[in-house]
Amino acid sequence: MSVILSHIVATSLNNVIGFKGKLPWHIPKDLKYFFTKTKNKVLIMGRKSFDSLESKPLPNRLNLVLTHRKSFLEKSFLDKNLLFFSHFKKALKYAQQPEILEKYGNEIFIAGGGEIYKQTLLQMDRLYVTRIYKEYKGDAFYPEIPEKYFKLTKQEDHKGFSFLVYEKN
Numbered sequence: 001m002s003v004i005l006s007h008i009v010a011t012s013l014n015n016v017i018g019f020k021g022k023l024p025w026h027i028p029k030d031l032k033y034f035f036t037k038t039k040n041k042v043l044i045m046g047r048k049s050f051d052s053l054e055s056k057p058l059p060n061r062l063n064l065v066l067t068h069r070k071s072f073l074e075k076s077f078l079d080k081n082l083l084f085f086s087h088f089k090k091a092l093k094y095a096q097q098p099e100i101l102e103k104y105g106n107e108i109f110i111a112g113g114g115e116i117y118k119q120t121l122l123q124m125d126r127l128y129v130t131r132i133y134k135e136y137k138g139d140a141f142y143p144e145i146p147e148k149y150f151k152l153t154k155q156e157d158h159k160g161f162s163f164l165v166y167e168k169n
């Protein structure tokens with residue numbers, strides 16, 4: 001089964017994705033979009049994004065959290081769909097096992113935050129980007145999307161934001 005690696009992110013005009021560990025906005029339609037797209041899928045995220053979920057795995061998803069912290073790495077909670085990995089490659093390898101692909105499907109979502117998006121952007125096949133047409137103050141950012149590697153293939157406009165989908169060229 002071929003695997004699709006996808007970012008899913010909401011970002012402002014000035015590429016802000018977070019401030020003080022939280023989303024700087026509340027857009028219910030975007031939250032719904034995120035939850036619909038990622039339902040019953042594998043989610044890979046950085047430890048700080050996991051903290052922003054109050055360190056609780058999102059239900060109905062397999063949550064793979066990246067961290068260098070030994071205290072986390074020694075734990076795993078398969079019953080809660082929560083596993084910790086010290087490298088993106090290791091998390092990906094886990095997610096690509098045939099039984100995991102069969103259970104969660106062949107699209108693997110990278111759900112932030114800034115550090116993880118930056119490290120993995122060029123490995124992605126697809127980007128689901130909610131572009132919010134406003135500038136925000138922030139301390140976590142989404143990288144510039146290089147036109148050389150990705151093209152915009154879908155756009156759904158809403159008041160103040162658009163759901164954009166980019167595919168690898």
Ligand SMILES: NC(=O)c1ccc[n+]([C@@H]2O[C@H](COP(=O)([O-])OP(=O)(O)OC[C@H]3O[C@@H](n4cnc5c(N)ncnc54)[C@H](OP(=O)(O)O)[C@@H]3O)[C@@H](O)[C@H]2O)c1
Binds near residue numbers: 009010011020048141
């Ligand atoms: N708008 C959006 O769509 C969206 C989505 C997700 C998150 N966010 C926001 O983004 C912010 C968090 O982003 P962030 O950039 O500060 O942090 P992050 O990317 O969520 O997490 C960074 C942490 O991940 C771990 N890490 C990073 N690279 C790693 C690697 N290669 N291997 C293993 N572990 C690795 C480290 O954890 P340790 O320190 O434990 O070693 C690092 O401190 C929050 O404000 C959150 O609300 C926004």
